[in-house]
Amino acid sequence: MGSPTAGGADLETLARVMERVRTNVERVIEGKPEVVSSALVVLLAEGHLLIEDVPGVGKTMLSKALARSIDSTVRRIQFTPDLLPSDVTGVSVFNQDTRQFEFRPGGVFANIVVGDEINRASPKTQSALLECMEERQVTVDNATYQLETPFMVIATQNPVEMEGTYTLPEAQRDRFMVRTSMGYPVEAAELAMIAGHTGGNPLDDLEHVTDAAEIRKLTAIVGQVYVAEAVQRYTVALTSATRRTDELVLGASPRATLHLVRAAKAYAALHGRDYVLPDDVRALAPRVLTHRLLPSVEASMNGRGTDEILERLVAAVPVPDGTRG
Template sequence: MSQQTFLYQPKVTEVLNNIRKVMIGKEEAALLSVVALLAKGHVLLEDVPGVGKTMLVKTLAKSLDCDFKRIQFTPDLLPSDVTGVSIYNPKTLEFEFRPGPILGNIVLADEINRTSPKTQSALLEGMEETSITVDGSTVQLGEPFFVMATQNPIEYEGTYPLPEAQLDRFLLKMEMGYPTPKQEMEMLARTSNSHPIEEISAVISREELVGLQKETAQVYVDRSVHRYIVDLVTGTRNHEGVYLGVSPRGSISLMKAAKAYAFVHDRDYVLPDDVQFMAPYVLGHRMILTSEARFEGKTSASIIEELLTATSIPVKRTTGE
């Protein structure tokens, strides 16, 4: 990426430095993951097997002094395997709740599209409401709560496409991509004796992370930038190549992501540039294209690019700019 390390918020820099020790050439994916974490959103990583999706999540989790849980999704996984289950204790003559992995702070939902839609939906309430319902009782999830899900492309056999309702729960959707030959050579050199993830340690405590999330929420957004976000989202609803445009939740998500992107760059105000950078990652998976648009070779990314070009950029300067 074009940004330099010293431009980042100090604690963000420490996390990114940890990730750089393990991941090679994944600066943008690492930065976007931190953005989603600070915005209290969730991330969907989609790419072919073996490009480092799971390793990125593990490295991020190890950089944070939080409770890390992993859910390996398989076709036979049940919703109770995600949320937990009440088990009868003959000694106390009462049912005891055994929490599932969703009650962790950092949750890795590995290969989420390998399991059935019924089990996928078990994540919905937790991701949206930060609480789950088990046997009629509501269980509050811990703070912070961050889900990072990985999936293989849906054209691979043995996968279940995520429903639109669940895709909308993810703040960001992104891809990893293959490394360059030079990066792959460096990867082989780093892992020849031991894996570098074993050498990193936590650089942010749970309390510090919650504090950073609160600071992120206080980042200033001018009304002109609000209008810019609304104009972009409205454009997806009116575009002839879009069958279903972005919902109001998408507008809120884009604002939160832009605030977090500004915060990681150590600013307390949002620029239109922040919105432009985050728009493809926030809006792309919330759109359904028409069959005609897909036939013409258009993608969500290309349509968003059209809208970014056609939408007027605010010229009013924000406080502190």
């Protein structure tokens, strides 16, 4: 994927800006460095983030903290059973004065779109996001409207076992680059949360530390990170392994392979490197691939979930040597 062109000065700028974003978000989200890191990787890789966990652990707080850290347009969509697709994408309305139809943009027209409890809306409304997430555009009444970059959807969802939820269709899960879970905080972090959050909303004091123009520059730097052919082949070998095993009825798609490479490039850049290592791919594989996989009935009956299956598959794929250049 090209040759090494991301310079040291560029990577230093990237590290400095993203450290400011990280510090800002961690003022609100305490004790979850891996979750914050995942969000930064997705932002730099121009992907979308799915945060799945039980209510009350900070999913929406993380989304809003990241959005507020960037001086750009932010919209929040609360997904409910009565939400319509047009509420997401927009609708054409007839203007009595001009005698023409006018397009009124929906909630998806923003740099950062926070989709809260996405799996409480109907599948029809969920599917309204598909074109937006993949092609950065919206088509309404045969007219296409481009979405401004950067464009990132940060969606939260509750576990499917909870009342009033709909399972996200496979096609939509596949469009999220990374799925992560917040988990319950450790005792020290929860005590710090009590001390810092009971006097008011910490988001109110959160100010932006970068802007959309700078994020566009940083994503261009990530795009220049070098991926050796051996690392490309290794990535394909990982995703191909998920398609051959009998323990999975649905393996990783070619889109998953692309997402894994793009995420690895962002991960490498955050670690100050202008090239991707196999370890970068291995580190991100669970976050990028697990939510796209479906275990077979036999595997499920034997208590083997996608995490365990993927871990075993990754361990079985040989790691290439000499992947620097």
